[in-house]
Amino acid sequence: MIVIAGSPFQIAGISGGYPENSVERQLLEQMSQSAEVYRYDTVEQLEFELALRREIVDAAKALNRSGLEFAVFHKSECNQEYWDRTSNGGFRLKSGAKPADAIRDIFTNGRKYATECATAMVIVYYGALLEVFSEETFNRLFPSIYLMNWHELDPLLREVGMPRRVADILLGDRCYFRNPEVDPKTPELQGENVIVLPGGLYYGHGIGITDADQIIRILNANRKEGATQSAYFMEDTAARPDFKRLEEASRSRAARPAVLSWDPFPPPLPRRRIRV
Numbered sequence: 563m564i565v566i567a568g569s570p571f572q573i574a575g576i577s578g579g580y581p582e583n584s585v586e587r588q589l590l591e592q593m594s595q596s597a598e599v600y601r602y603d604t605v606e607q608l609e610f611e612l613a614l615r616r617e618i619v620d621a622a623k624a625l626n627r628s629g630l631e632f633a634v635f636h637k638s639e640c641n642q643e644y645w646d647r648t649s650n651g652g653f654r655l656k657s658g659a660k661p662a663d664a665i666r667d668i669f670t671n672g673r674k675y676a677t678e679c680a681t682a683m684v685i686v687y688y689g690a691l692l693e694v695f696s697e698e699t700f701n702r703l704f705p706s707i708y709l710m711n712w713h714e715l716d717p718l719l720r721e722v723g724m725p726r727r728v729a730d731i732l733l734g735d736r737c738y739f740r741n742p743e744v745d746p747k748t749p750e751l752q753g754e755n756v757i758v759l760p761g762g763l764y765y766g767h768g769i770g771i772t773d774a775d776q777i778i779r780i781l782n783a784n785r786k787e788g789a790t791q792s793a794y795f796m797e798d799t800a801a802r803p804d805f806k807r808l809e810e811a812s813r814s815r816a817a818r819p820a821v822l823s824w825d826p827f828p829p830p831l832p833r834r835r836i837r838v
Contacts, residue, residue: 563593563594563597563600564590564599565599566603566605566608567603571602571605573590573591576605577590583760585734585760586615603806607805610694610808610809611806614694616733617689617690618734619734619760621669622765622771623759625672625689626765627672628668628672630668630672630673631675631676631677632677632679633676635650635678637651638676638677638678639674640674640675641668642656643659643667644663648710650710651710652681652708652709653675654706654709661705665685665707666689666692669689677709677767678711678768679750679767680711681709681710683722683755683757684709684722685709687722688707694812695812703811718803719803721801721802721804722802725737725796726801727799728798728800728802732758732802734757734758736756736757736758737755737757737796737800738754738796738799739777739781740794741754741784741785741793742791743791746786751781754768754780756777758800764777778793778794778795
């Protein structure tokens with residue numbers, strides 16, 4: 563069920579504006595028929611989420627085509643024209659590089675990059691946001707980017723690193739296949755982060771675009787000796803960006819810091835003895 567400004571929303575008013583079988587139409591139908599209540603303050607908030615979810619799906623497909631290689635962190639690679647590789651294998655935006663240009667380069671020159679699956683998920687989100695925001699807005703909102711799985715996520719994207727219980731798995735969600743008895747020789751295959759795509763497919767970096775059965779077969783082939791528990795899809799858990807906060811940020815003209823800066827607590831004042 564979709565509720566806008568406290569009232570049930572009939573999707574017929576906007577669904578006709580999207581092509582049949584489009585990501586947006588599929589989302590509207592699933593959300594409107596769900597027992598879960600999806601609440602929005604305005605129609606624009608809903609439309610923003612639909613647009614961003616569509617772009618997440620498209621960005622996942624584009625990253626799969628880009629040639630981006632899989633590598634564990636100590637073997638990661640990046641295009642040094644735009645990024646500085648940090649000692650732990652992350653990619654930090656190079657001083658003077660434009661954020662939009664640097665993210666776009668990963669999609670166009672993917673063979674110059676190699677990283678693991680969690681970082682690839684974050685790249686998907688940045689690629690999607692680059693399509694829904696103007697380049698000026700993207701550069702303003704993300705003036706400094708650090709790509710390293712869920713560490714040092716920009717505050718506007720922190721929710722993508724925090725999976726939670728959900729009533730429905732929706733297109734564009736980040737989900738997870740868990741491999742509980744992984745072979746210790748291949749710890750990188752303890753699970754697979756994926757983006758949910760239409761048609762029962764998923765994008766997982768290193769695995770590509772395929773269905774759940776194939777992902778589970780790959781993970782099961784990398785279990786420890788004597789393993790009895792199959793890999794499985796965590797069907798009630800997903801991570802999603804805060805769509806409402808991103809929509810609000812897209813309308814704000816105020817500049818914002820790239821990362822949160824915390825001042826240390828001042829030293830405690832010396833105690834004074836109280837005479838009575």
